[in-house]
Amino acid sequence: MSKIKFKSNHTHRFFLEITPLVDMVFLLVAFFLLNSSLEKISSINIDLPSAEQSGQAVQSDLIIRIDSQNIIYFNDKKIEISGLKELIDASNLSKDNKIIIEGDKASSYDAIISVIDYLGKNGISNFVLSTKQK
16 A cells, blocks of 8 residues: 655744743733832941931931941932032922931041031031931
């Protein structure tokens, strides 16, 4: 007996279905977005001093940081103390807004006091000193 070969007009092509792959990528992106922290992360390491009575937590967009080398940062931007008033004026500080001062526990007392003194001389008295809870 002889074998009969039939020819098909259809060629077999490899086809990769990417719809499930797109669905999985979308689900992974949604998962990581929902589980990510929405907190502002600073690139400046400040080791805050601890206190038993820290008071209420205050949220503000205006943060002055003094690191362990006594370098002053305004909203993560390195500044000189003389340029502080212009930056605060440009940020439109309202009566309800407070400036948060975060001083590293290794920074000098003089650096923190000079920032507070500079704010006071320029009529800005709406600030808080940040600590961490013991």
